[in-house]
Amino acid sequence: MAAPDPGPDTPELSLPLSLSQHEVWLDQRLWPDSGHLHIGGCCHPEGPLDLDCLQRALELMVAESEALRLLPERGGRQRLLPRVRPPLQHIALPAQGDAEAFIERWWLEERQQRFELGRELPWRLSLLSDGRQRHALYLRFHHLVMDGWGTQRFLQRWTEIYSALLVGRPVPAYEGGAYSEHVRESLAYRDSPAFARDADYWARQWPALLPAAQAPRQRGTAAAGRLPALHLARLRISRLELDPVLQGLQARGHSLFDAAVAALCLYLHRGQGADAVAVGMPSLGRSGARWRATLGMFATVQPLLIRPRPGLSVGQLLGQVHQQVAGGLRHARYPLSETAHRLQLLRSGRDSLLDAMVSLERQSYALSFGDSPLTRASQSFGTEARYPLALTLCEFGDSEAVELVLEAADKHCGAAETALLLRRLWHLMAQLPQNLEAPLERLELLPAAEREALILGLHQDLARLERPQTFVQQFLRQARLAPQATALVWEDETTTPSSHSLSYAQLDAASLHLARQLRGRGLRSCDWVALLLPRSPALLLALLATARAGGAFLILDADSPPERLAELLALSGARLLLCAEPGPLHQGLDRLGLPLWGPWPAERAPAQAEDDLSAPEGPAYMLFTSGSTGRPKGVLMGHDALQRRLAWMARRWSLSPQDRAVQQVQPAFDPALIELLLPLTQGASLALMPPGRHSPQRLTAFMARHQASFCALVPATLQALLEGLREHPVPSLRLACCGGETLPPALSNRFLAQTGARLFNVYGPTEACIFASAWACEPWPEDQALPVGRALDDTRIYVLDSERQVLPFGVCGDIWLAGPTLAQGYLEAEDTARAFRPDPFHPGQRMYLSGDRGWLDTDGQLHFAGRQDRQIKLRGHRIELGEVEAACLTLPGVRQAAVQCLQEGQGPARLHAWLAGSAMRPAAELLAALRSGAGGAGLACRSIVPGALRGRSGIRRRPAGTI
Known part of the structure; x- marks a missing residue:
């Protein structure tokens, strides 16, 4: 050196x-x-x-x-x-x-x-x-x-x-x-009238309040005190492509630089919702031939503030950019730091005034050392990114091509995304001169190849079940293949657990016996049967029998307040109610009392044609979800969709008769169907945990005794499982899926390291049949959210904007789901019409607006990015805060209610309610009313725990007795 x-x-x-x-x-x-x-x-x-x-x-x-x-x-x-x-x-x-x-x-x-x-x-x-x-x-x-x-x-x-x-x-x-x-001249400028005029110009260009920083979505954090790593993409544009664009721009007095700035701002407007973008524009800072020939640092950067508002036309945006560029060059000597200081940059939480940089490098390297010409000249770029995005137009003399270079910060874009983004920017630049009168929302954001990849490419390798059978038909097939194989094991609730079991033949015979009773009680095909049963063999028997009799089941939460159960039964129009013990709630309702343990028929009844009346095109089950209006919504799921989802699980998870599920999910929560039904379609077995809540140690001890190999979890129960595994290892455990709410990377990493089992992070609303995507977890940076995976078989995932246009890879938008695994709809036709729309990419089919937001990475993995409304997921349960507030408003004297989900310290997240009114009762009475569900609220005032919510909501009073 x-x-x-x-x-x-x-x-x-x-x-x-x-x-x-x-x-x-x-x-x-x-x-x-x-x-x-x-x-x-x-x-x-x-x-x-x-x-x-x-x-x-x-x-x-x-x-x-x-x-x-x-x-x-x-x-x-x-x-x-x-x-x-x-x-x-x-x-x-x-x-x-x-x-x-x-x-x-x-x-x-x-x-x-x-x-x-x-x-x-x-x-x-x-x-x-x-x-x-x-x-x-x-x-x-x-x-x-x-x-x-x-x-x-x-x-x-x-x-x-x-x-x-x-x-x-x-x-x-x-x-x-x-x-x-030049140094002396530069410092003299600071004390000149020109400096004051330039300061006045830039003060008028920038508002006193800084607009929000704009950048592609955050995908991690850089190390403290370090800039993020940089990804670089290059794109050579031939003269054949470039010349028509240049001619169209120049005919309106615009330059390629104007188009580059406009395209970048348009992209951030459409992709990020930006209504103001701060773009850095370097200029030479050299006036006169003397300084143009001088080596040294002269360049300055001007902060252009471009406002791509909705409704603006392409021509208006280009005109705005051109005006800003011309004004910036007239006042180019003014230091960027002066503007940043005036705007109190650091107080705004920004380390830069600029969201992006756009540069023009117009150079000629047609040079030679004597007879040795210079070839392959190129500009070098660093390894760290100062700005989220930096676009450079490189024109090298009389070259046959212009090169576009995009630098992107790793915390905003991956390497593959950077290359795609550069192609999108050129795609937008090329459209500008031909669409000057069109509104910004009209331009196609995606090149044709990327659009096709998002609509078709991500789904072309998915399996499609051509002739699905119902889960009952799959169960009966396994019962005939291996009638003596164990289907179900459970334990008595005693101090010393006593195990019981049923074979496939016994479960077949018992479910047939009950199915015939249901038909005898007047059950017709597609009628609804409500099941008010705890986790027990009776529940599994009722599921099979209902489907065999041609009906569809609705599992109710036995812990729900009576008022809530009555409301759901009335809404569902259930023809029969199966329960363990008839009580006051059931008076006036058609019912069938079902004992917990039998008697089980010792031998199979003679087969008859009506022994299985389930049909793939018919409904399989109904689940109620929380509604924003305060009225629960009944989701109707068909046999066809259910079996397609179960078929994916069986194939992807390689299930066999040697597997055993542990059933511990609250039965009225749709992931419970993974544990209840999936094993029986594959000749495997399931072990039923006793009803109620269980300590982590009791759960893992049960799993170890019965050699469970897979289970379905929410993050809270996954955490409990890991705690229990310290005392009771489960070597047989080979697979788990986790969904219902966001899975923290630290928890996923811990599960993989502690168990050696496979873990799938799954995503999907009830309307998508349990879940719609899954990602096989792998060690993951703990400062980055886990993906939720690719679309499952017979499922399509779109990320669309508010106009239902396809958004690019890496851009956050509304998640829409499509394919034959969607629900048949809701009980109420108006609810169905709002959420289910025609699929514009597959005529004749439907798609569902999930209400979630997310983005697709270049591997096709979906990433969840929150809700677009006030719906939350808590302990795996979908809760509309508006429904909780509506319940609170039924309390005497309450005129206003606000509910939020909060986490205090390291404790679990809970719902908190704030109530107000002119003639409210004392806090103690309100709390008592909430606990008892007074006023028809059906609202439990207690901690929200797994199994405490389904189709209703809970709140907890805040410390010091306040509400």
């Missing part, structure tokens, strides 16, 4: 920084360990090079150019050295092997090196050569002493001096000025 070499005679000078240098220094001070301010490039001289002549030419150029003898210091000043030894290092290319690979490896290592300000020259040259015809010349400068224009002028002057020395001609005179004079 070359060291400064001051001459013996001339003293060095201490200089302040110019205004443009000071801007760079401020940025370097903010990120002292970053190399984002290193610039330069490379070129490849072809032919022989005289290395002595190359060195002499460089020494002459250093002697005449003050900028090459500047030594900036950390404190904000710089020294001008009288003499320096040019830092040109020679590296021999290997005689054997791949020279290009060697150069690439060297460059990857070289660009990690940092300049140590004040101790070494802030520029470095490297010549990699085979000593004959092949050379690679790399230039690296710290932005404190050189800008992009200066690097081009550096090469021009070096080749000019070299070519003259090589043939003995006089060296052409240096036409540039002294950089120290």
